[in-house]
Amino acid sequence: MGETLALAPDMLKGNQMAASVFEVMDRRTAIIGDVGEELDTVEGTVELKNIHFRYPSRPDVIIFNDFNMKVPSGKTLALVGHSGSGKSSVISLILRFYDPTSGRVMIDGKDIRNLNLKSVRKHMGFVQQEPVLFATSIYDNILYGKEGASDSEVVEAAKLANAHNFISGLPEGYSTKVGERGAQLSGGQRQRIAIARAILKNPAILLLDEATSALDVESEHVVQQALDKLMHNRTTIVVAHRLSTIRNAYQISVVQDGKIAEQGTHSTLIQNKSGAYYKLVSLQQQHLHLHEQQN
Incomplete structure (x- = not known):
């Protein structure tokens, strides 16, 4: 009896854990992925029109x-915008x-x-801040971009992504296991x-x-070079934290309070000293200056 009572908290905890696991398993998405018109060819024009949006888990917070927003085909x-302004929600x-x-x-x-x-x-x-890598070989991770791609296509994608040299320098080369989450x-x-995976996919x-x-x-310099090659002549939407990476964009849009506060090229936006973009650039330059002084 004494031993059984001692186990009671663990049994209770186990019961709660099992309930939460089944709760996740029982969830069903409201978005059905395998119905509707097949999209065979894409020019690449992307438009968001009169969007109102709140996350289901936070219905009281208005995101948009x-x-x-409109991006013409082949443009960047x-x-x-500030953290929490809704930049990543556009991608979602x-x-x-x-x-x-x-x-x-x-x-x-x-x-x-x-x-x-x-x-x-x-x-x-889709290339995000923390890329999704699987605990298999480098080769297989790149291959996820395009099923059935040849060895030469995988190597070419790695070269364009500035990855071939470091992969070749590894003892097992492309067969190297990346570890859990690429650790x-x-x-x-x-x-x-x-990026090599995205290059292999060759998306519109x-x-x-x-x-x-x-x-x-x-690392940023090498990765940015690879991204520049990938972005060339395709519709690209970049959520950027470091403003240095987006100076050459066809259009820069500043997201603020669920709307686009202002938009234009870097050279036109920077001239408006009372504008949101100018304030963002100034803030980042001050931050960099402070960082340099501390070092």
């Missing part, structure tokens, strides 16, 4: 209130991780809710493998979410 749009809506409360997300003028989700995502490449590699190496629409913000200056 009549948000509008950079989204900047385009990838259809969520549907807007109202308004439309469109690819080439077609509402993505009417399209087969798998066929939509086939045309999208055997540095941040810059993980990022370049994720490229989404970059803080793709260089977690890297040191040297």
Whole structure:
């Protein structure tokens, strides 16, 4: 009896844990991925029209209130703004991780809710701040970008991603196991493998979410070179923390209070000294100056 009573807290805890696991398993997505029109070819025009959005887990927080944005085919749009302004939420809506409360997300003028989700995502490449790598070989991780790609295609993608040299220098080369979540590699190496995967996929629409913000200056330079090659002549939406990475964007949009506060090129926005972009740049320069003084 004494031993049984001693186990009671563990049994209670186990019961609660099992309940939470079953709760997750029983959840069903509201977004069905295998119905709707197949999207065979994509020019790459992306538009968000009259978007109102709140996350289901935080229904009292308004993320977008009549948000509008358009990216022409083959152009680069950079989204900047303070943390929590909704920059990454734009990416989530385009990838259809969520549907807007109202308004439309469109690819080439077609509402993505009417399209087969798998066929939509086939045309999208996504590189995020912490890339998703699987505990298998470097080769297999790159190959996830395009099923059935040849060895030469994988190597070519790695070369374009500035990854081939470091991979070749490893004792097992492309057969090197990356470890759980890519733990055997540095941040810059993980990022370049994720970029190689995106290059192999050759998507019409490229989404970059803080793709260089977690890297040191040297790694950032190498990764940025690889990204520049990847972004060339394709529709790209960049969520940027470091403003130095987006100066050459076709258009920069400043997201503030659930809307685009101002937009234009770097050279035009920086001239408006009372504008949101100018304030962001000034703030970042002050931060860099302080960092240099401390070092």
